[in-house]
Amino acid sequence: MELSAIVAPNNGEPPPACQAKILNATNNQFGTNYADANVSSTFNYSTGAPAGQGTLNLNISGSTAGVSPGYYPVHWWTYAIGYGSTLHAVSGPGGNGGLDSQQTLQFGPNQATFHIDSGFPYNPIGLFFHWLLNMTKAGGYPQC
């Protein structure tokens, strides 16, 4: 069987680049020094997406000192217009006032899950893009 037949479909940007993008966004935001070695496991998940498709989640093993769960736009203008890559440091089940993922690790001193959404959900327009791009087929379930 060819490798191309068994790996997850590529939804746009190549997944290895997505991993680097998530790690870079995390390190830039929090001053951490996460590398590939800190990635303990990975999986794709978006609501309604078929197996292997959806947002790439990185489960990180390492100190989370200085990291605060929440949404962090990668570019300043995403705060204003809502649309754009937004790092999501997931607090895990029950966290963030109950407004966080049930599919990820519980945020802790030595573990966390990170992914990049397509919109800043605290902006109404961003919430719309987050829904449209990350949670519907129309958005193509981008990995990052």
Add this chain to the structure above:
Amino acid sequence: MLMRHRQVSFCSGVLSCLITVLLVLPAMSLSAQTLEIKLVDGRNGRPIVGASAYVNVWVGEERKEAIAIPTDDNGVARLQLTLNPNEVNIPISTGHGTIVEKHPVVKYDESFRINAPYVLCGSGEGSHSWLDLKNFSTKEVLDQGYVSANTCGKATVSPQPGQVVLFVRPLTFWEKMKQ
């Protein structure tokens, strides 16, 4: 004297054969073990099926990437464990976040983890992390099976050796928005 020597020789030969068989049989049984992971809707007892029905599995620490196994019409995802490296049908690493395979064959390991795109019916339900289910003991599952708690409904299932039954439910609208 010769007869006695032959008898001793025969007995030791039989003993050697028996020991060999006893040693080889467990290895043979391990060489083709299949784990079944069944997703059941805890509200009504029906299997979880559909294009987006699958489970993510990590067997041991060999791969960082999840192995995504779609469920069949009975809500079952199957994973074959082997001791023979030539039978393994997925690579160690692809650089992708997930490896999709309907019939994965992977190296046997003492533990495995499961994650799926649903809410687990059980203690804490809505505030439960799937990854809390990590480190299933492969041997225990193969020997006894595992059935998760069900607080979503009245459906029950008895554990079967080699089978993990997970009672789940789809996410609500607001739970989807949290992702």
